[in-house]
Amino acid sequence: MKYLHTFAEKCNGCNTCMSVCSQLYFKVDDPEKSAIKVSAAGKNSFALSVCNQCRVCVAECPTAAITVNKQGVVMINKTLxxxxxxxxxxxxxxVMMTYRGGLVPFKCIACDACAKQCPTGALKIEVKED
Amino acid sequence: MSTNEAKYDIEKFRKAHKILKEFSYELKPVVKGYNDRTLYINLATMEIKEKPVPAAMKKKFIGGKGYDLKLLWDAVSGSTRWDSPENEICIATGPIAGNTNYPGSGKSLVTTISPQTGIPIDSNVGGHFGPYLKFSGFDAMEIQGKSDRDVIIYIDGNQGKIQIMEAPEEAVDSHVLAEQLHEMFAANEREKQHVSVVSAGHGAEHAWIGCLNFSYWDKRRKLPRLKQAGRGGIGTVFRNKKIKAMVVKYSGLTGKSNNPVDMETLQKTGLKLHKEILSLDDKQCQMRTIGTAHLVEIMNDYDLLPVKNFRYGSHPEAVKLASWVWKKYFTQNVPDGCWFGCTMSCAHGIDNFELKTGPYKGQKVLVDGPEYETVGGCGSSTAIFNPDAVVEINFYCDTYGLDTISFGTLTAFVMDCYENGILNKERTDGLEMTWGNWEAALEMMHRIARGEGFGLIAGKGVKYMQEYFAREYGADAQFLKDIGMHGKGLEQSEYQSKESLAQQGGYYLTNKGPQHDEAWLIFMDMVNNQIPTFENKAEALHYFPIFRTWFGLQGLCKLPWNDVEPADNAKQDEPNKVPEHVQNYVDVYNAITGEHIDKQELMMQSERVYNFQRVFNLKMGHGKRPDDYPPYRAMGPVTVEEYESRAERYDKQLLEKQNIDPAGKSSEEKIKLHRQYREKQYESLIDAVFKRRGWSRDGVPTVEHLKEIGMDLPDVIELVKKHL
Structure with a gap:
């Protein structure tokens, strides 16, 4: 499966990833609308929360709107x-995210946009066996 | 049903259809949980019309069962019987219904004048029909009149079109018919989820215990699931009106379909309960893995499981029907909610079950259930401690359109009569109705479905059989009365109430008959001794039936109220009420409707409708004190065998409660002493409950009380005055 591997120890808390993500998918710079969340975890240390493609949500969805694509990424079909x-x-x-006023949840789809922009190499798309 | 694809000639069915009536209506969005219109269909005149909901009706009756009862009240007179043309089947949801955020929000409420009781029956059922009906434009529908040929009623909620069509070719039994109709009315595989079917079956054509199946499409199994409006013979009325099925199609459901005023609170409250269920259910009731069948061993351990027609409350073989057995039968790890967004997910199914009897013998089918009540009625109460047999009975009840609770309780009664010599092989047309004989029980059901011989008698229920056996066979009418487990004509559901006076009231001081959906007080009363006095019991028999009526007004399921509880619930005042969840309901109601009710007003909404239903019983010639007594077996030991099976308990009670030394007394004498005491206790209970409910000593709501709660409609007041 393809997933976004995080290296929290390298994160400097610049929040670039959240800006990139929310701008790409919601056309706004809004941390609430980012599929990756950066939070303070102590002095100069940060926690990174993002989907690891574990698939628990796939089994829970009553309309089978959540599926796994060929690359092993969990996807939400908004129309379903x-x-x-x-x-x-x-x-x-x-890490299945919602925002105030939103109806459809959203999540990381391992698109690599944030990893490409991360200045410290704290994010990396990786592939592992299912 | 078979998992083979494309096995029905849908085109042939379509070609045989003849449109008898078509009706178009204007599509409008639901606003704050309401359409403010209902749908009226008359199958004799083929009239279809929409009716506005007057503001006064909305205020007094709220929705769901309230709307059903109001529409039914206006449609029938005191002389209406179940098969009178003016009798109606009413189906409604409620303002909260159809939201996808708060678990348990997809219920339909169904009412009719019952063939079994002659008074309104109400049944609360899952499946997608009610919510789809609502989002198609109607808060309720009423079907009056009788067709002279089999018809399907089709509502297209996206086109604003309703059709009544002659439909001669489709199957009648629900597991086949529902699959055919999902296939027929969906343009493609994806659309099947947007269709819901209401149907009955061949059993409902011949029995008075007919139920309705409400379908929903199970995307993962690629089959329809069937949820039952089980109680009181609504399916019987349905087939008597020659309705083969009702179908609704609606696509476009979202979390906002109710147009709530406060989406954020609705989402927040729903999410809170989702999380609670997902984190606590495994430690609490295991609804997500086993469902209500988790209760079997608990009831057996507390001597509360009906065994052999309620003679006893436990049996060594009951472990064969325990929760761990069902867990293996049920397919795990599929979302089994009967409405979207219900993470309680308790509607479990058994896949690929191979049938051993009947017209579908050899087929591998999907079975919905069994639920606890089915296991208690069709398993332990008939001494059928054979899970495969219980599953098969469950399947055939559903597809034939028969209520598993009534079928279980009436079969146990038949077996009890057989074991007591009231029945024999000659009288049952060769069926050897001994305890545990599952093949005979199933054959009796197949004969009900075929309308044959003894099946026709048994299918009319316990009350009918009591009168028939006394009249035709000279059986002891008093004994039949004592062991016939029904109230008002409705078979009792599956809990042993002998040692809980409050539960006797919970069953028999009810509006429709002994069903557990008004009050389940056994643990509060018998196990935990929390309501020791008559006043305490009366308070519980006021609060719980009225509170639980609210689920019926809203289109809600009861289970997420107290089959999962907040982790700190036990520390709250009155934990039995699950106060946090009651507040959730207030919050969700206000979030959708924009009203500003509190817990007190929630109760008042219910109390109005609860009292209205009581008065409705009066209108139908019932609804007074004499209608509210249990058979003695629900109260105490009828036979020596029963007494002696629990002699230590009963002897001790004689000493402690009545100050009578049991030594030297025969079992017969002791039974008599118990009976006198228990019947007197029950009289005192009735007095206390009626007083607390604001009713006369005869059980009639007083004018003062009706005024106080705001249910002082002129025709209601006029009616009660005649009885006060």
């Missing part, structure tokens, strides 16, 4: 989603 947020509740790492 009925906005119940069961996937948000089921996510074991709290």
């Amino acid at each position: 989603c009925i906005n119940c947020l069961a996937c948000v509740a089921a996510c074991p790492t709290d």
Whole structure:
């Protein structure tokens, strides 16, 4: 499966990844609309939360709107989603995201946009066996 | 049903259709949870019309069961019987229904004048029909009149079109018919999820215990699932009106389909409960893996599981029907919610079950369930401690359109009569109805479906059989009365109430008959002794039936209220009420409707409709104190065998509760002493409950009480005055 591997120890908290992500998918610079979240974890250290493509949400979705693509990435079909947020509740790492006023949840699809812009190499797209 | 594809000649079915009536209506969005219109269909005159909901009706009746009862009240007179043309089947949801955020929000409420009781029956059912009906434009629908040929009623909620069509070719039994109709009315595989079917089956044509199946399409299994509006013979009325099926199609569902005023609160409250369920269910009720069948061994351990027609409350072989057995039968790790967004996900199914009997013998089918009630009724109460047999009975009840609770309880009654010599092979047309004989039980059901011989008698239920056996066979009418587990004509659901006076009231001081959806007080009363006095019991028998009526007004399921509880619930005041979840309901209701109710007003909404239903019973010639008594077996030991099986308990009770030394007394004498005491206790309970409910000693809501709660409609007041 393809996933975004995070190296929190390299993160400097610049939030570039959140800007890149929210601008790419929501056309705004808004951390709430980023599929990756950076948060403070102590003095000069940061935590990175992002989907690891574990697929718990796939089994939970009542309309089978969440599937795994050929690259092993978990994808949400917005037209099938009925906005119940069961996937948000089921996510074991709290990375199925929502934002105020939004109906369809969103998540990291391992697109590589943030990793390409990360100035410290804290993000990297990797592939591992299913 | 078979998982083979394309096995029906849908084109042939279509060609045989003849459109008898077509009706178009204007599509409008739901606003704050309401359409403010209902749908009226008359199958005799072929009239179809929409009816606006007057503001006063909305205020007093809220929705769901409230709307159903109001529409039914206006349609029938005191002389209407179940098969009168003016009797209606009403289906409604409610303002909260159809939201996809709060678990358990997809229920339909169905009412009719029951063939079994002669009064309104109401049934709460899952599946997608109700919510799709709502988003198609109608808060409720009523079907009046009788067709002279089999028809399908089709509602296209995206086109604003309703059709009544003659439909001679499709199957009648639900597992086949539902699959045919999902196939027929969906343009492609994806659309099947947008279709829902209501159907009954051959059993409902011949029995008074007919149920309705409400379907939803299971995308993963690629088959329709069937949820039952089980109680009181609504399926019987459905087939009597010659309705083969009702179909609704609606696409476009989103989390905002109700147009709520406060989406954020709705999402937040739903998400909170989703998380609670996902983190706590495995430690609490295991609804997600086993569902209500998790109760079997608990009831057995507490002597509450009906065994042999409620003679006993436990049995060593009951472990064969325990939760761990069902867990293996049920396919795991699929979202089994009967409406979208219900993470409680308790509607479990058994895949590829090979049938051993009947017209579908040899087929591998999907079975919905069994639920606890089916296991209790069709398993332990008939002493059929054979899970395969219970699954097969469950399947055939569903597809034939028969209520598993009534079928279980009436079969146990038949077996009890057989074991007592009231019935014999001659009288049952060769069926050896001994305890545990599952093949005979199934054959009896197949005969009900075929309308043959003893099947026709049994299918009319316990009350009918009591009268028939006394009249035709000279059986002891009192004994039949004592062991016939019904109230008002409705078979009792599957909990042993002998040692809980409050539960006797929970079953028999009900509006429709002994069903567990009004009050389940056994643990509060018998196990935890939290409601020791008559006043305590009366308070519980006021609060819980009225609170739980609210689920019926809204189109909600009861289970997410207390089959999962917040982690700190036990520390709250009145944990039995699950106060945080009640607040959730207030919040969700306000978020959708824009109203500003609190917990008190929630209760008041329910109390109005609860009292209205009681008065409705009066209108139908019932609804007074004499209608509210249990058979003695629901209260205490009827036979020596029963007494002696729990002699230590009963002897101790004589000493402690009545100050009578049991030594030297025969079992017959002791049974009599118990009976006198228990029947007196029940009288005192009725007095206390009626007083708390604001009813006369005869069980009639007083004018003062009706005024106080705001259910003082002129025709209601006029009616009660005649009885006060």
